[in-house]
Amino acid sequence: ARILFGSGRSAEVSSAIEALGCRHALVLATPHQKADAEALSDRLGNLSVGVFAGAVMHTPVDVTDAALKVVKDTEADCVVSLGGGSTTGLGKAIAYRTDLPQVVIPTTYAGSEVTPILGQTEGGRKTTVRNASILPEVVIYDPDLTLGLPVAMSVTSGLNAMAHAVEGLYAQDRNPVSTLMALDGLR
Numbered sequence: 001a002r003i004l005f006g007s008g009r010s011a012e013v014s015s016a017i018e019a020l021g022c023r024h025a026l027v028l029a030t031p032h033q034k035a036d037a038e039a040l041s042d043r044l045g046n047l048s049v050g051v052f053a054g055a056v057m058h059t060p061v062d063v064t065d066a067a068l069k070v071v072k073d074t075e076a077d078c079v080v081s082l083g084g085g086s087t088t089g090l091g092k093a094i095a096y097r098t099d100l101p102q103v104v105i106p107t108t109y110a111g112s113e114v115t116p117i118l119g120q121t122e123g124g125r126k127t128t129v130r131n132a133s134i135l136p137e138v139v140i141y142d143p144d145l146t147l148g149l150p151v152a153m154s155v156t157s158g159l160n161a162m163a164h165a166v167e168g169l170y171a172q173d174r175n176p177v178s179t180l181m182a183l184d185g186l187r
Helices: 009-019 031-047 061-074 085-098 149-169 176-186
Strands: 002-005 025-028 048-052 076-084 104-107 119-123 123-128 140-141
Touching: 002 009, 002 061, 002 104, 009 031, 009 076, 009 104, 009 140, 025 031, 025 061, 031 048, 031 076, 048 061, 048 104, 061 085, 061 119, 085 104, 149 176
Parallel strands: 002 140, 025 048, 025 076, 076 104, 104 140
Antiparallel strands: 119 123
């Protein structure tokens, strides 16, 4: 993934989309972040084909199916995921099924946006898929977007990030670099 990091970097989403060779981005969000997604869509102007604000926790397959219908109807050639793990998961599920490029703009601290792993649910059962097509092409970390998180969400999100770092310490595919990153993340 191409990583952009820094205060105000979320303003570079248009150039990130264009660098991927895309012209028709569908902006993804949760219902709670719909207004932010609509504002982003407005800033993208002609690069945006609209907003799908139906992302929910654990990436239910029926929500992915609904989003895929919007992708098809709008002829989107990429997705922009604005939000936390729920939105990132939906973008990854769409990419897994369509191989569309993804731009992810995280607003929480989980880290799913830099993995080729998708967790999804169907019929009350959660499954995990690992595939290169799941890894987002561009991740834009703008710390300014985390400043408005409620304290409880910041704490929950931070603990979730720590849990992922701990998982990285005993993952089957761990390596010396990932171990150092996990330890540094925990610190």
